[in-house]
Amino acid sequence: MDELLTPVSTVRIKPSDPEPDLFRQITVQETQKTNTQQPQTPVCSPEGVLEILKNEPSYDSLIAALQFLSRYRDDGSDVPSVRQPSPLSAQLVRVLVSEIIPNYWTLLKEDGHESKSSGMKLLLYCLSSITAINGVIVRLGSLIQEFKAEGGSHLKRPDISLNLATLLDLLSNLLRGDGWILEAWKVATTDKAGPARVRPRVQEILTTFGSGRIVSFAAEAESIVKTSSADNNIADVWPADALQYTLWLGRNIVKWQLSDTAPDHPKFGSDLFSKTLKLGHADALTKFVLSELVLKKGADGGRFGLLLNNLSPTEQRKILFSTLKQFSVDYLDRLGHCETSESKSRISAVAGALKAIVGENEGARNHLVDWLTSSSGAGLGENVGIRRAVLAVVSQCRDDMVNILEKSLLQFGDQLYIKHSPILQQEAHAQVLLLSAGYVYRKSPLKLTMMMRTGVWMNTISNRLAAPHQRARFLGMVVGEGLSSLVDQGDKKLDFKMEETSQEEGRWYKELTTVSDEIGPPDILFTAQPIPPKKKAVSHTASGKPPTQPRQSGFVIEELSDEDAPEEDDVVPYAKPDSDDEDSDDDPTLVRRDKPKAPVYxxxxxxxxxxxxxxxxxxxxxxxxxxxxxxxxxxxxxxxxxxxxxxxxxxxxxxxxxxxxxxxxxxxxxxxxxxxxxxxxxxxxxxxxxxxxxxxxxxxxxxxxxxxxxxxxxxxxxxxxxxxxxxxxxxxxxxxxxxxxxxxxxxxxxxxxxxxxxxxxxxLDGIATSLTTEFLAPMAATAADAATGPDALKLSTVTASLADPQKVRRITRTKPRIRNIPNTTASLLSTNFFSPLIARFQAALHSSASSRMRGIMFQPYLLSLYLKTLAILIHASGPSTLSLPQMTAELWRLLLNTSIRAQAVGDLSITRAILFGFVSLLEVNEDRMRDVCMEMGREVVEAQEWVAGVFAGLRGGDEGGEEEQVKMLAAGVLVRLKEGIEKYQLAMVGDLIGFGG
CATH class of the missing domain: 1.25.40.720 (Tel2 C-terminal domain)
Structure with missing residues (x-):
C-alpha cells in the first residue's frame, strides 16, 4: 500500500538540540581550517603568491594574487617581477599555465575585459612575457604528444582537446596588440645586468617569434581540436594562420621602427624582419611594412632604409627588388609609355620614395645598378616608369651612370645575349641603355662621345644588324639612331632609312635619350593608394540558391524554319498563353517581384x-x-x-x-x-x-x-x-x-x-589533338601507300571512294589549310601573348626569389597545359608572322630546357606536351625549315636525339592507350626532324662542329 501513497510535500524540522554528529563536525572543522588558512598566507611576496596558486585557490584568492603580481615591483624597478626572467617567474608561469588556466579560464572570460581590475586583464598582464609565451608553447607541445601517444583518439582522453582549445584561446588573446614585441624587448633589457645577460634574452625573443614554432604548434593544435570536438566550433585562432601571424609581426616591426629605441638598436628590428621573411609570406610582409613606413602621410622613408641597412646583402637585394615591383605594380604600370605630365610627376614621387629608402647606403645603390644591368633584371614585363624612377635615383652619382651605360652596351651587343634572351628582356635593357646614355650625355658629353668611337659600339651595332630575328634588329637600329643623334651632327647621324624606326614606337624609343626625371616629394603617392573596398550593401534578393526547377515567366519563343512554315502564311502569330506563371501560385510568398535586371553597363x-x-x-x-x-x-x-x-x-x-x-x-x-x-x-x-x-x-x-x-x-x-x-x-x-x-x-x-x-x-587538349591529327595524317597516308603498293594499283579504290563526299573531303585534304593571317594580328599575338608568357617563365626559372613560383609551374598538369598554350599561340600566329624566327627560337630552346625535360621523365602528359610543341613548330616552319636548320642546327639535332630516346623508351602496344598515342606522336616528330636534317645537313655543318664532343 505504501507505493500507492504519494507525498504532497515534505517539511524538515531542525531539532533544537541535535545529537552530536562526529563525522559532520570533522568535515566542518576541516573546511573551516582550509578557508581560514588560505587568507592567512601572507600575500606580500611572489613566494607567497606561488604557495596560494599551488593550493587550488578560490576565485577571490586568485584575483587577489593576480592583483599583487600586477602591482609588485622588484628592487624599485618599473617591471613587475612576474614578467622579469627569473627562476621564480618561471615557476609562477608554469603554475598559471598548467593549473590555473584549465580550471579558471571560463570564469575569467565571463569576468570580461571591461575594467582594468578584471580577472582576464590581470591574467593577461601577468603572462605578457616571453617566459609565458614559451610556457604556453611547451604546454601545447606536450598535449599534442600525449594526443599522438593515445593513437590520435579523443575517446580515451577527451580532456586533451578541451585543454588545447583553452590554450589556443589564451594564446590568441595574449598576443593581441601591435606593441607586444617592443614591450617584451623593454622587459628583457630593463634589467640592470650586463650585456652578457641581456643578449640571450633578446635572442630568445627573436627565436620564439621568428622561428615559426608558434604557427606550427598552434596550427597542429587547432587541427586536433577541430577533429576531436563534437561540434567543431572553435574561436578564430589567428596565430595558426601563417599570413595573419606574419602581418601581426609586421605590425610589431613597424611599431618598433617608429619608436625612439630603433635608431639606437637597429639590428634587432632587422633581425626580426629577416626571420619573418622566412615564414612564407615575404611579399605580403614587404608590402605592409612599405605602406606603413614609406607610403603613409607623415612617414619617414629613412626608417625603412634603416631596416634594410642591417640586413644581409642577399636579403637586402631581395627586399629592394620586391619594393621596386610593388612601386611598379601599384603606381606606374597603368601609365603606359609615361608621356603625360601626370606620369612624370608620379615617376618623380616614386623616385623620391626610393631615394628616402636608399639614402646614402652604397650597398643599396649597387643593388639598383645590378637590377638595371643584370641579364634577368630591369623589371621584366614592367612598363618603363619603374626604370625611369630607378635611373633618376642612380643618376645622382656620375660614376654609377657611366657604369650602367658601359655594362648595358656590352650586354646589348653580346651575341649569346641576342640569341638566347627573351625579347621582353632585350626591350627593357634597350630602354635602360637609351635612358642612361641621355643622363651621361647631359653630365659628360665627352664620355659618351669617346664610348661611341670604340670597337664595343661598332660590334654592338654590327651584331644587332646581323641578328636573325626582326625584333632584335629593330632594337639595334633604334638604339643606334638614338645614341647617334646625341653626339653626331648633320650627315654623320646614323639613319637606317627604315620604316619601322620612323613610326610611333621607333620615335618613342629614340626620344628616351631626352628624358630627364627629377626626384620629387612622395606626397602624390599617398592619394594614389588603392581605395579600400566599401562595405557590401545588403542584398534584397534571396541569399540562397533557388529551387532546382525555378519558375519561368513570360512567353516561350520558338524559332521556326522556312521549311516548316506554310507558304501562304508569311507571318505566323504566337499562341496566347493560358495563364501567367507568376500569378498561378497559391502561396503569395513564393512570388518573386523583385528580380534584378541584367546589367547594361x-x-x-x-x-x-x-x-x-x-x-x-x-x-x-x-x-x-x-x-x-x-x-x-x-x-x-x-x-x-x-x-x-x-x-x-x-x-x-x-x-x-x-x-x-x-x-x-x-x-x-x-x-x-x-x-x-x-x-x-x-x-x-x-x-x-x-x-x-x-x-x-x-x-x-x-x-x-x-x-x-x-x-x-x-x-x-x-x-x-x-x-x-x-x-x-x-x-x-x-x-x-x-x-x-x-x-x-x-x-x-x-x-x-x-x-x-x-x-x-x-x-586546349581538344585543339591539341586536332592539330596533332592533321600533322600525322599526311605521314600516315604516305606510309599506307608504301605498304599497299604503287598508286596505279589503287585506281579503282580511289574511283570508288569518289562517290562518298566524306571520303573525297578526307582524300583531297591531306594537308591542313593555312590561313592568311594579317601581319597586325600575328604581331599582336607575338608581342602581347607569346612573349610575356615565355619571358616570365624563363625569369622564374633563373630567379632565386621565385622558388615558390617554380614549384607551382612544375606541377605536371599546369606545366603540360602551359606548353600546349605556347604551342597553340605560335600555331595561331601562323607562318606569316614577321617575328616567327624569334618565337621559334624561344619556344624550341624552352622545350629543350633541362628542367622541363627532367619533369617529363616518367610523366606522359608533360612528354606529350613537349612533343606537341615540336609539332606546332614544325607545322608553322614547314616552308622555312632550311632557315631553322641553319640558325639552330645544334637545337635541331638535340631535339632529334631527345625524341629518339623518348620513342625508344616507350613500349606502346596498348591500342588507343596514352602511351601508344605518345609513341605515335614521337614517331611523327622524329620523321619530320630527320627529313629536315637529311635535306639541309650541309647547311648545318658549320654550326654542328664540336657538337658531339
Whole structure:
C-alpha cells in the first residue's frame, strides 16, 4: 500500500538540540581550517603568491594574487617581477599555465575585459612575457604528444582537446596588440645586468617569434581540436594562420621602427624582419611594412632604409627588388609609355620614395645598378616608369651612370645575349641603355662621345644588324639612331632609312635619350593608394540558391524554319498563353517581384560580380558578361577603363552556389575581355598567371583563356557570343540577310542568341589533338601507300571512294589549310601573348626569389597545359608572322630546357606536351625549315636525339592507350626532324662542329 501513497510535500524540522554528529563536525572543522588558512598566507611576496596558486585557490584568492603580481615591483624597478626572467617567474608561469588556466579560464572570460581590475586583464598582464609565451608553447607541445601517444583518439582522453582549445584561446588573446614585441624587448633589457645577460634574452625573443614554432604548434593544435570536438566550433585562432601571424609581426616591426629605441638598436628590428621573411609570406610582409613606413602621410622613408641597412646583402637585394615591383605594380604600370605630365610627376614621387629608402647606403645603390644591368633584371614585363624612377635615383652619382651605360652596351651587343634572351628582356635593357646614355650625355658629353668611337659600339651595332630575328634588329637600329643623334651632327647621324624606326614606337624609343626625371616629394603617392573596398550593401534578393526547377515567366519563343512554315502564311502569330506563371501560385510568398535586371553597363557588371552573397546577381553577371563586354568593346571607354578590374573578379570568382556551366561562363567572360582589348589583357593575363596568388585551377583557366582568345583573334574559331553581341542596327533580319547575301539555307551563326556554346574543361587538349591529327595524317597516308603498293594499283579504290563526299573531303585534304593571317594580328599575338608568357617563365626559372613560383609551374598538369598554350599561340600566329624566327627560337630552346625535360621523365602528359610543341613548330616552319636548320642546327639535332630516346623508351602496344598515342606522336616528330636534317645537313655543318664532343 505504501507505493500507492504519494507525498504532497515534505517539511524538515531542525531539532533544537541535535545529537552530536562526529563525522559532520570533522568535515566542518576541516573546511573551516582550509578557508581560514588560505587568507592567512601572507600575500606580500611572489613566494607567497606561488604557495596560494599551488593550493587550488578560490576565485577571490586568485584575483587577489593576480592583483599583487600586477602591482609588485622588484628592487624599485618599473617591471613587475612576474614578467622579469627569473627562476621564480618561471615557476609562477608554469603554475598559471598548467593549473590555473584549465580550471579558471571560463570564469575569467565571463569576468570580461571591461575594467582594468578584471580577472582576464590581470591574467593577461601577468603572462605578457616571453617566459609565458614559451610556457604556453611547451604546454601545447606536450598535449599534442600525449594526443599522438593515445593513437590520435579523443575517446580515451577527451580532456586533451578541451585543454588545447583553452590554450589556443589564451594564446590568441595574449598576443593581441601591435606593441607586444617592443614591450617584451623593454622587459628583457630593463634589467640592470650586463650585456652578457641581456643578449640571450633578446635572442630568445627573436627565436620564439621568428622561428615559426608558434604557427606550427598552434596550427597542429587547432587541427586536433577541430577533429576531436563534437561540434567543431572553435574561436578564430589567428596565430595558426601563417599570413595573419606574419602581418601581426609586421605590425610589431613597424611599431618598433617608429619608436625612439630603433635608431639606437637597429639590428634587432632587422633581425626580426629577416626571420619573418622566412615564414612564407615575404611579399605580403614587404608590402605592409612599405605602406606603413614609406607610403603613409607623415612617414619617414629613412626608417625603412634603416631596416634594410642591417640586413644581409642577399636579403637586402631581395627586399629592394620586391619594393621596386610593388612601386611598379601599384603606381606606374597603368601609365603606359609615361608621356603625360601626370606620369612624370608620379615617376618623380616614386623616385623620391626610393631615394628616402636608399639614402646614402652604397650597398643599396649597387643593388639598383645590378637590377638595371643584370641579364634577368630591369623589371621584366614592367612598363618603363619603374626604370625611369630607378635611373633618376642612380643618376645622382656620375660614376654609377657611366657604369650602367658601359655594362648595358656590352650586354646589348653580346651575341649569346641576342640569341638566347627573351625579347621582353632585350626591350627593357634597350630602354635602360637609351635612358642612361641621355643622363651621361647631359653630365659628360665627352664620355659618351669617346664610348661611341670604340670597337664595343661598332660590334654592338654590327651584331644587332646581323641578328636573325626582326625584333632584335629593330632594337639595334633604334638604339643606334638614338645614341647617334646625341653626339653626331648633320650627315654623320646614323639613319637606317627604315620604316619601322620612323613610326610611333621607333620615335618613342629614340626620344628616351631626352628624358630627364627629377626626384620629387612622395606626397602624390599617398592619394594614389588603392581605395579600400566599401562595405557590401545588403542584398534584397534571396541569399540562397533557388529551387532546382525555378519558375519561368513570360512567353516561350520558338524559332521556326522556312521549311516548316506554310507558304501562304508569311507571318505566323504566337499562341496566347493560358495563364501567367507568376500569378498561378497559391502561396503569395513564393512570388518573386523583385528580380534584378541584367546589367547594361560595365560598372553594373562589376557590382554584380562583387556581390557574392546574392545568387541572382552572380548568375546574371556570369550569363551577361560575355555578350555585354563584346557589345561595349567598340563603343566608348567602358571596357578599356574597367577591363583589369573585371578580369581580376572573374579570375578569382568561386562557385558558391553551384551555378550551371559556371566554369564555361567565367572563361567566356575572360575570352570576351581578351577579344575586346587584346593588347592590354593579353599582357595582363600573362602577368597575373605568374604574379597572382591563385590556385592551380585558376591559373589553368588563365592559360585556357589565352589559348582560346588567341585562336579567335586569329580567325580559327568563332564564339557563339559574337552574333549575340552585335547591335541590331548593325545586322539585317536573318531572312532578309539570306536574300541579299546569298548565304544559302543556313547563315554563319545558326544558333539563336539564347543558346550557349558549352566549353569543355579540356578545350586546349581538344585543339591539341586536332592539330596533332592533321600533322600525322599526311605521314600516315604516305606510309599506307608504301605498304599497299604503287598508286596505279589503287585506281579503282580511289574511283570508288569518289562517290562518298566524306571520303573525297578526307582524300583531297591531306594537308591542313593555312590561313592568311594579317601581319597586325600575328604581331599582336607575338608581342602581347607569346612573349610575356615565355619571358616570365624563363625569369622564374633563373630567379632565386621565385622558388615558390617554380614549384607551382612544375606541377605536371599546369606545366603540360602551359606548353600546349605556347604551342597553340605560335600555331595561331601562323607562318606569316614577321617575328616567327624569334618565337621559334624561344619556344624550341624552352622545350629543350633541362628542367622541363627532367619533369617529363616518367610523366606522359608533360612528354606529350613537349612533343606537341615540336609539332606546332614544325607545322608553322614547314616552308622555312632550311632557315631553322641553319640558325639552330645544334637545337635541331638535340631535339632529334631527345625524341629518339623518348620513342625508344616507350613500349606502346596498348591500342588507343596514352602511351601508344605518345609513341605515335614521337614517331611523327622524329620523321619530320630527320627529313629536315637529311635535306639541309650541309647547311648545318658549320654550326654542328664540336657538337658531339
Amino acid at each position: 560595365i560598372r553594373d557588371l562589376i557590382k554584380y560580380l562583387r556581390d557574392s552573397d546574392s545568387y541572382d546577381h552572380q548568375k546574371l553577371a556570369l550569363t551577361t558578361a560575355p555578350i555585354l563586354i563584346r557589345r561595349k568593346a567598340d563603343y566608348g571607354t567602358e571596357v578599356s577603363e574597367h577591363a583589369e578590374e573585371v578580369a581580376s573578379l572573374l579570375v578569382g570568382l568561386s562557385d558558391r552556389y553551384e551555378i550551371e556551366e559556371f566554369d564555361d561562363l567565367r572563361v567566356q567572360g575572360m575570352i570576351a575581355l581578351i577579344v575586346a582589348q587584346p593588347k592590354l589583357m593579353g599582357q595582363w593575363f600573362a602577368k597575373t598567371f605568374f604574379d597572382g596568388d591563385y590556385s592551380i585551377s585558376q591559373r589553368a583557366s588563365i592559360l585556357i583563356v589565352l589559348g582560346l582568345g588567341a585562336r579567335e583573334l586569329a580567325g580559327f574559331d568563332t564564339s557563339s557570343y559574337t552574333a549575340a553581341a552585335s547591335f541590331p542596327s548593325k545586322t539585317l533580319p536573318e531572312r532578309v540577310e539570306r536574300l541579299y547575301l546569298n548565304a544559302g539555307p543556313t547563315t554563319a551563326y545558326q544558333k539563336p542568341s539564347s543558346s550557349l556554346k558549352s566549353l569543355p574543361h579540356s578545350a
